[in-house]
Each structure stands twice: as C-alpha cells, then as structure tokens.
Amino acid sequence: MVIRVPTGIKGFDELVGGGFIPSSAVMIGGKAGTGKTLFCAQFLYTGALYYREPGIYVTLEERVEDIRQDIKDTFGWSLDELENRRLLFWLPLRIRRVWHPTEKREVLSMGFYQITQKIIEAIDNVRAKRIVIDPLSAVEMMYEDKYMVRSELVTLLDALKERGVVTLFVAEIPETESGLSRSEFLEFIADAVIKLDFLYLAKEYQRTITIKKMRRSKHSTLIHPFLIGPNGIEVLKV
Numbered sequence: 001m002v003i004r005v006p007t008g009i010k011g012f013d014e015l016v017g018g019g020f021i022p023s024s025a026v027m028i029g030g031k032a033g034t035g036k037t038l039f040c041a042q043f044l045y046t047g048a049l050y051y052r053e054p055g056i057y058v059t060l061e062e063r064v065e066d067i068r069q070d071i072k073d074t075f076g077w078s079l080d081e082l083e084n085r086r087l088l089f090w091l092p093l094r095i096r097r098v099w100h101p102t103e104k105r106e107v108l109s110m111g112f113y114q115i116t117q118k119i120i121e122a123i124d125n126v127r128a129k130r131i132v133i134d135p136l137s138a139v140e141m142m143y144e145d146k147y148m149v150r151s152e153l154v155t156l157l158d159a160l161k162e163r164g165v166v167t168l169f170v171a172e173i174p175e176t177e178s179g180l181s182r183s184e185f186l187e188f189i190a191d192a193v194i195k196l197d198f199l200y201l202a203k204e205y206q207r208t209i210t211i212k213k214m215r216r217s218k219h220s221t222l223i224h225p226f227l228i229g230p231n232g233i234e235v236l237k238v
C-alpha cells in the first residue's frame with residue numbers, strides 16, 4: 001500500500017483512500033468562486049504545519065497579498081510563521097503584455113518555457129513537497145501555440161513528478177460549460193480530477209465536491225456537500 005499525502009481537509013481524505021498519491025498531479029476544477037483557491041491553500045497549509053513539508057503557491061493571476069488576506073479572513077490563519085520557517089513560499093508569475101522595441105509589437109513578458117524553469121528552480125531551491133499552480137488553465141489562453149502549450153504542460157508535470165512533488169493545479173471552468181474544464185486536455189493529463197461546484201440540492205444551493213477521477217484508487221463517486229468554515233473546509237457525509 002502506497003502511503004498517501006493527506007490534505008487535512010476534514011472529511012475529504014477518507015473519500016480518496018487517505019489522500020493523494022505521492023508524485024501525482026491533481027486537477028482542482030470549478031467555476032468562479034467555488035472554493036478552488038481555498039482548497040489548494042489548505043492543502044499547502046496542512047503539509048507545512050503538520051508534516052513539515054515545504055510548499056509553494058504559484059499564482060498566475062491573483063495577487064499574493066489578496067490570497068493571503070482571503071486565507072486570513074476566511075480561515076483565520078496567519079501564514080507569517082510558516083513563511084518565516086521556510087515551509088511556505090509564494091511564486092507570483094503574472095504574465096503581461098510588453099512592447100518589444102525591435103520587433104515593434106506587443107509580446108508576452110514570459111514564455112511558457114520560462115514559467116516551467118522558474119517553477120522547477122523554486123522546487124529545487126526549497127525542496128518543496130507540495131505545490132499549487134493557480135490557475136494553470138490561464139496559460140492556455142495566453143499562448144496561441146496550442147501544441148507548444150500541450151507539450152510544455154506535459155514536460156512540466158513530468159518534471160514535478162520526478163521530484164516527488166504532489167501538484168494541485170487549478171482549472172477554471174466557464175459558467176456555460178457543462179462539466180469539462182476549458183481544456184479537456186488538462187483532465188486527461190491529471191492523475192486525479194476533483195470538481196468543485198455550486199448545485200441546487202435538497203431545496204437549496206450547496207457547495208459540492210466530486211472526485212471524478214483518481215488513478216490507482218478506489219474513491220467516492222458521490223456528490224458531497226462541503227462547508228467553508230472558520231478553521232478550514234469541511235466535506236460532509238452523504
């Protein structure tokens with residue numbers, strides 16, 4: 001039996017055989033505001049605080065300060081101490097359009113290759129065991145060359161696995177789509193796919209979590225409601 005990597009999210013680990021598989025890539029998919037960032041943050045917090053596993057939060061869109069504040073306001077967790085103990089790191093990689101003076105046109109400030117390099121470098125520097133990339137789906141919109149994006153994504157996830165890291169990557173699902181993330185491809189390359197949603201169940205809207213896929217694991221296939229509570233997320237039994 002492989003030892004699992006616990007999320008520490010109340011009620012969740014028992015749905016997936018104790019946690020995530022070591023050296024795996026997990027997609028956290030969901031529409032806007034469904035709790036993706038909070039889920040990922042709790043995964044890193046648990047690793048750092050209870051298992052002394054260094055974690056890196058790579059943010060591709062949101063400001064680090066905003067995420068830190070959300071975590072503090074929602075869960076009451078101040079992250080300073082874990083940051084000072086070098087157990088929690090932030091890696092903001094916000095890609096902008098910049099003017100290229102010789103080509104005389106706007107180009108992206110960073111190529112995907114550089115994103116991959118920066119993430120790998122950070123992992124090697126701090127010997128991270130857990131990493132979050134939020135939202136990975138953003139890179140697909142930024143770069144026109146879809147084939148390059150696909151091959152770079154596979155290269156990135158392989159490199160993370162080789163380093164024994166558990167990766168949670170966020171995939172944004174537009175409101176109009178029925179279930180699959182913007183890129184179905186992300187679901188196929190993930191070892192596990194977790195879906196967060198906001199559904200009308202038993203006469204009210206509830207936040208829900210579903211495990212859509214988890215390689216090498218028996219897992220719950222039910223729709224589980226969850227709460228965003230003052231001490232973290234709590235997944236309810238059904």
Ligand SMILES: Nc1ncnc2c1ncn2[C@@H]1O[C@H](COP(=O)(O)OP(=O)(O)OP(=O)(O)O)[C@@H](O)[C@H]1O
Nearest residue numbers: 030031032033034035036037038039073074228229
């Ligand atoms: N204290 C709280 N109690 C209940 N719900 C809360 C609380 N704090 C935040 N929330 C909910 O959590 C949501 C934000 O969660 P989070 O930022 O993780 O979502 P997200 O899926 O990452 O969103 P986005 O797609 O915009 O990045 C808010 O929309 C809010 O409804």
Ligand SMILES: [Mg+2]
Nearest residue numbers: 036037038134
């Ligand atoms: Mg978010």
